[in-house]
Amino acid sequence: MKILIADDHDLVRDTLAAFLGREKDFEIDTASDLADALDKINAKPRYHLVLLDYSMPGMNGLEGLAKAKEANEPWPVAIMSGIAPKAIAQEALDAGAIGFLPKTMAANSMINAIRFMSAGETFVPVQFMTAEEPEETNELAKGLSPRELEVLSGLCRGLANKEIARELDLQEVTIKLHVKTLCRKLDAKNRTQAAMIAKEAGLF
Amino acid sequence: MKILIADDHDLVRDTLAAFLGREKDFEIDTASDLADALDKINAKPRYHLVLLDYSMPGMNGLEGLAKAKEANEPWPVAIMSGIAPKAIAQEALDAGAIGFLPKTMAANSMINAIRFMSAGETFVPVQFMTAEEPEETNELAKGLSPRELEVLSGLCRGLANKEIARELDLQEVTIKLHVKTLCRKLDAKNRTQAAMIAKEAGLF
DNA sequence: ATGCCCACTATCCTTTCGTATAGTCGCCTG
DNA sequence: CAGGCGACTATACGAAAGGATAGTGGGCAT
Numbered sequence: 001m002k003i004l005i006a007d008d009h010d011l012v013r014d015t016l017a018a019f020l021g022r023e024k025d026f027e028i029d030t031a032s033d034l035a036d037a038l039d040k041i042n043a044k045p046r047y048h049l050v051l052l053d054y055s056m057p058g059m060n061g062l063e064g065l066a067k068a069k070e071a072n073e074p075w076p077v078a079i080m081s082g083i084a085p086k087a088i089a090q091e092a093l094d095a096g097a098i099g100f101l102p103k104t105m106a107a108n109s110m111i112n113a114i115r116f117m118s119a120g121e122t123f124v125p126v127q128f129m130t131a132e133e134p135e136e137t138n139e140l141a142k143g144l145s146p147r148e149l150e151v152l153s154g155l156c157r158g159l160a161n162k163e164i165a166r167e168l169d170l171q172e173v174t175i176k177l178h179v180k181t182l183c184r185k186l187d188a189k190n191r192t193q194a195a196m197i198a199k200e201a202g203l204f
Numbered sequence: 205m206k207i208l209i210a211d212d213h214d215l216v217r218d219t220l221a222a223f224l225g226r227e228k229d230f231e232i233d234t235a236s237d238l239a240d241a242l243d244k245i246n247a248k249p250r251y252h253l254v255l256l257d258y259s260m261p262g263m264n265g266l267e268g269l270a271k272a273k274e275a276n277e278p279w280p281v282a283i284m285s286g287i288a289p290k291a292i293a294q295e296a297l298d299a300g301a302i303g304f305l306p307k308t309m310a311a312n313s314m315i316n317a318i319r320f321m322s323a324g325e326t327f328v329p330v331q332f333m334t335a336e337e338p339e340e341t342n343e344l345a346k347g348l349s350p351r352e353l354e355v356l357s358g359l360c361r362g363l364a365n366k367e368i369a370r371e372l373d374l375q376e377v378t379i380k381l382h383v384k385t386l387c388r389k390l391d392a393k394n395r396t397q398a399a400m401i402a403k404e405a406g407l408f
Numbered sequence: 409a410t411g412c413c414c415a416c417t418a419t420c421c422t423t424t425c426g427t428a429t430a431g432t433c434g435c436c437t438g
Numbered sequence: 439c440a441g442g443c444g445a446c447t448a449t450a451c452g453a454a455a456g457g458a459t460a461g462t463g464g465g466c467a468t
Contacts, residue, residue: 008308009286009307010309010310010311011220011305011306011307011308011309012219012286013311014223014310014311015216015219015223015311016219018219018222018223018226019223082286101215102213102215103213103215104213104215107217145414147414147416155396156400157400158392158393158394158396158397158398161454170417171416171417171418172454173417173418174415174417176455176457177415177417178415178416179455179456180456180457188362189362190424190455192362192395194362195400196361196399196400199400199403199404200403364423364425365425374447375446376424377446377448378445378447380425381445384426387426394425394426394454395425395426
C-alpha cells in the first residue's frame with residue numbers, strides 16, 4: 001500500500017515514515033510541503049492514502065486539501081494536525097478529507113487508522129466527535145443579534161458602512177445604528193476597536 | 205545510554221522513540237507530560253539525556269525546564285519544539301538547557317545531536333544561531349519604518365489619529381500621512397483593514 | 409389590548425478620516 | 439554638491455463615521 005506523508009517538520013515526518021515503514025505492506029513516501037506533495041502525487045501512480053499536515057507551507061488552511069484531493073483522485077486524503085482545534089476536524093471532513101489525525105493519538109492506533117482510511121472509511125478519533133463544542137457561539141457572540149453579527153463581520157473585513165449596507169440590502173443609517181450598539185456591547189470606542197475585539201476573540 | 209523523551213503528542217513521541225530505539229546503545233523511555241517526566245527522572249537512575257517538548261502540559265514556558273534540570277542533575281536536559289520561535293532557543297540555553305531541537309530538523313541529525321548533548325556539548329541547529337536576531341520582524345513589518353510601526357500599533361488599539369498624535373507627540377496630520385502610507389503598503393482600503401491585516405499577521 | 413423589545417428607517421449635525429498639494433529639515437549616496 | 443528619500447508640518451476639502459432624537463412595524467408576553 002503506497003502512502004504519502006507530507007509534513008514540514010523533518011523530525012516528525014522521518015520518524016513517522018520510519019515507524020510506518022516497519023509494516024510489511026506499507027510503502028512510504030514523504031514530502032516537506034504542499035508543492036512537494038503535489039509533485040509526488042502527480043508523478044503517475046497515485047497513493048492509496050495521502051496524509052497532509054494542516055499547518056505546512058502551501059496549505060493555507062484547507063485550501064491545500066482540495067488541491068491534493070483533486071490530484072490524488074480517486075484515492076483519499078487525510079489531514080494531520082498538532083495543534084488540533086476541534087472545529088478543524090469537522091471542517092476538514094466537510095472539505096472532503098477521509099479523516100483527521102491529531103498528533104496526540106497513539107502511534108499504534110495510527111496504523112489502524114491508516115488501514116481504515118485507505119479502505120475508504122472515514123476516521124476521526126472519538127474524542128473529537130463526542131466532546132461536542134461547548135462554545136458554539138464564541139462567548140462574545142452571546143448577546144449579539146444575528147444582524148449585529150452580520151454587521152460585525154463586515155467591520156472585520158474593513159468594509160465601510162455603505163458597503164455593508166449594500167451587502168445586507170439595508171440603509172446605511174441602519175448600519176450606523178448597529179455599529180453603535182456593537183461598540184456599546186463590545187465595549188469598544190469605535191469600529192476599528194470593535195473589529196479587533198472580535199478578531200481577538202477568534203470570531204471571524 | 206538512557207534517554208527520556210517527553211512529549212504530549214503520542215504520535216510524535218512513540219514514533220520518535222521507535223526511531224531512536226533502533227540505535228543499539230540507546231535505551232528510550234517516554235513521558236506524556238512534565239509530571240510524568242519528573243516521576244520517571246526521580247525513579248532513581250538518572251537519564252543521560254532528557255528531551256522536553258516546549259509546549260506540553262506542565263511546562264509553562266521554560267519553568268518546567270528548571271524543574272527537570274534540577275531533578276536530573278548532573279545530566280543534561282534539552283528542549284524540543286514544533287513551533288520553534290527563534291527567540292525561545294536562546295532563552296532555553298540561557299535557562300540551562302543543553303540544547304534546542306526544532307521538529308524541523310532531520311531525524312538522522314537528531315541522533316548525532318543526542319550523542320553530542322549526552323557528551324555535554326551544547327547543540328543548536330546553525331540556522332537558529334546564525335540568523336542572530338533581526339527581530340521576529342514579522343515579514344509584514346519589513347518595509348515599514350519604525351514610525352509607521354508605532355502608528356500601526358495605535359491603529360490596532362483602535363485609537364483615533366488625534367490620540368496617536370498625542371501618544372507620539374506629533375501633529376494629527378502627520379499621523380494621517382502615516383496611516384495613508386500604511387494602507388498603501390499593507391494593501392488595505394482603510395485603517396480598520398490595516399489593523400486587521402496587522403493582527404492577522406500576528407503583529408501586536 | 410397594552411406594553412416592550414427588536415430591527416429598521418429617517419433627519420440633523422459634529423467629528424473624524426482620507427486624500428491632495430506643497431513645503432521644510434536632515435541624512436545618505438552617487 | 440546635487441538629488442533622493444524619510445520624517446514631519448501645513449492648509450484645505452469632500453467623504454465617512456459617529457452621535458442624538460424620533461418614528462414605524464413585527465413579534466411576544468402579562
